[in-house]
Amino acid sequence: AQTVTQSQPEMSVQEAETVTLSCTYDTSENNYYLFWYKQPPSRQMILVIRQEAYKQQNATENRFSVNFQKAAKSFSLKISDSQLGDTAMYFCALTISNFGNEKLTFGTGTRLTIIP
C-alpha cells in the first residue's frame, strides 16, 4: 500500500515571496509518479506538477518546481514569486504505474494563504 504524508496543515506567505510545501511518501514499488494538485476555493482539482520516479531531474513548471529526493522519499513543492491566485489547498499525491489502473493516493493537504 502507498501512503502520503503532508505535515504542514497550514502555511502563509507574503505575496512575491517563495514558499516550500513538504511531502513524504512510502511505497515499495520502483515505478511510480508523484504529483502536486491545487484545489482553490472552487474545489476544482488542478494538476500543478508531476514527477516520474525514474527521472533524476526535478520537474519545473514556470514558478513551480519540486525537490525530489528518492532515497529519502521526499517530494517538496517550491512556489516562487507567489501570487494571490496561489491561495489554495495543495495536495501531494502518488500513483504506481499499473496498466491504466492508477488510482491516486493523496496526502491530507496543506492550506496555503498568500498575504497581499
Added chain:
Amino acid sequence: AAGVIQSPRHLIKEKRETATLKCYPIPRHDTVYWYQQGPGQDPQFLISFYEKMQSDKGSIPDRFSAQQFSDYHSELNMSSLELGDSALYFCASSTHSGRTSYNEQFFGPGTRLTVL
C-alpha cells in the same frame, strides 16, 4: 477543449434515500476513476473502470455501486444514504496507459452531495 462533465453539480437528499451521480469523460478517454472528498479531507479513491470493466476498488461502501457504459460514461449509485455520505464526489478520466507509463487523470468539477 472538452473537459470531464459531472451531473448534477449539487444534490440534496434525505437519509435513506438513493442518489445517482453521472460522469461523462473527455472524448476518447476509456478509463474513469471516482473519488470521495469529505469536508476538510483529502480525496479518497472509490472505484475505477477501464473499457466498461471494473479495474480497481477502494474504500467504497457496499451501499454504493457503479458501472461504466458503452459510451464510456459512468454512474455512481448510492443507496440508503447516511449523513456521513455528504461529500464532494469527483470523477476523473484518462486514456489507458501501459505498464511503465502514466496518462494524466483529468478531474471533473465534482458533485456536492448533501445528506440531511
